[in-house]
Amino acid sequence: MEVGFLGLGIMGKAMATNLLRHGYRVTVWNRTLAKCQELVALGATVGETPAAVVAKCRYTIAMLSDPSAALSVVFDKDGVLEQIGDGKGYIDMSTVDAATCSKIDEAVKQKGGAFVEAPVSGSKKPAEDGQLVILAAGDKTLYDEMIPAFDVLGKKSFFLGEIGNGAKMKLVVNMIMGSMMNSLSEGLSLADKSGLSPQTLLDVLDLGAIANPMFKLKGPAMLQGSYNPAFPLKHQQKDMRLALALGDENAVSMPVSAAANEAFKKARSLGLGDLDFSAVYEVVKGASSSGQA
Numbered sequence: 001m002e003v004g005f006l007g008l009g010i011m012g013k014a015m016a017t018n019l020l021r022h023g024y025r026v027t028v029w030n031r032t033l034a035k036c037q038e039l040v041a042l043g044a045t046v047g048e049t050p051a052a053v054v055a056k057c058r059y060t061i062a063m064l065s066d067p068s069a070a071l072s073v074v075f076d077k078d079g080v081l082e083q084i085g086d087g088k089g090y091i092d093m094s095t096v097d098a099a100t101c102s103k104i105d106e107a108v109k110q111k112g113g114a115f116v117e118a119p120v121s122g123s124k125k126p127a128e129d130g131q132l133v134i135l136a137a138g139d140k141t142l143y144d145e146m147i148p149a150f151d152v153l154g155k156k157s158f159f160l161g162e163i164g165n166g167a168k169m170k171l172v173v174n175m176i177m178g179s180m181m182n183s184l185s186e187g188l189s190l191a192d193k194s195g196l197s198p199q200t201l202l203d204v205l206d207l208g209a210i211a212n213p214m215f216k217l218k219g220p221a222m223l224q225g226s227y228n229p230a231f232p233l234k235h236q237q238k239d240m241r242l243a244l245a246l247g248d249e250n251a252v253s254m255p256v257s258a259a260a261n262e263a264f265k266k267a268r269s270l271g272l273g274d275l276d277f278s279a280v281y282e283v284v285k286g287a288s289s290s291g292q293a
């Protein structure tokens, strides 16, 4: 099967690599074209523009940073819309909001193509290991056609129905994740400032009812002050922002998430946006130090 792949950031590179390893013929494009070379070394071919990729491939997957990138790659000059049409499918796996998915869906359908949104839960390592959780919605026929590729990329795919539902599910999940990361940061700070060992706190957490892979993976690195980006903080803040907007639309009060969003915004303002989202710990630590008598 031949697929196109647009966007070779942390996630896209791992996902396209996985497809190549499983025998897919992959044509890649990235805004910074030089980043395609690593994939070429693994057997990919390069499309000079998103339109060129879509012209060549029946199915094209995108994995881009945010709504503005997702829209630009579709609607701008040399974009997806110039070549999408009958018999072609476009699958956007980026984390965006439902309105962005609807705009893309309508435009692709108007050209005779099919669209599936399919954001993923799981970070760099699950992407490398083909262990993502895929949250798809939109054209069911295209979804069914993509199942073999989704099986390479992920451990489980959910088809959630009408367009927008994948985006909404992803935002709810990441809203919870961002709040949990803030809560862990506060707990580590509180343990430290009150004379306890933060490492012992991690050991205790890992044995109890709130043990989870995120605390286990990120906790020790946070104590080392090591924030090599798996999930960039700027993307987590984008997800909190979009989840809060979904809360606004539905009149759902989310004070915990709003507070977490403020901490991520503060981290961005301090220049931590390109670090892992666990770097919000630096903000929480700083806040507790400045509060000292």
Ligand SMILES: NC(=O)C1=CN([C@@H]2O[C@H](COP(=O)(O)OP(=O)(O)OC[C@H]3O[C@@H](n4cnc5c(N)ncnc54)[C@H](OP(=O)(O)O)[C@@H]3O)[C@@H](O)[C@H]2O)C=CC1
Pocket: 006, 007, 008, 009, 010, 011, 012, 030, 031, 032, 033, 035, 063, 064, 065, 066, 068, 069, 072, 073, 093, 094, 095, 096, 120, 121, 122, 123, 124, 230, 231, 232, 235, 236
């Ligand atoms: N990292 C993670 O753990 C996870 C991330 N996600 C989501 O997946 C998506 C990608 O994340 P990730 O790979 O980490 O992000 P990166 O920041 O590593 O990569 C972003 C990609 O988007 C491209 N891009 C950005 N702006 C534009 C634009 N205006 N036009 C065209 N291309 C653009 C970048 O191109 P260039 O190289 O030129 O900058 C790059 O290919 C995001 O929506 C994120 O929220 C979902 C699950 C996990």
Ligand SMILES: O=CC(=O)O
Pocket: 095, 120, 121, 122, 123, 174, 231
């Ligand atoms: O979106 C990030 C993730 O880890 O999932």
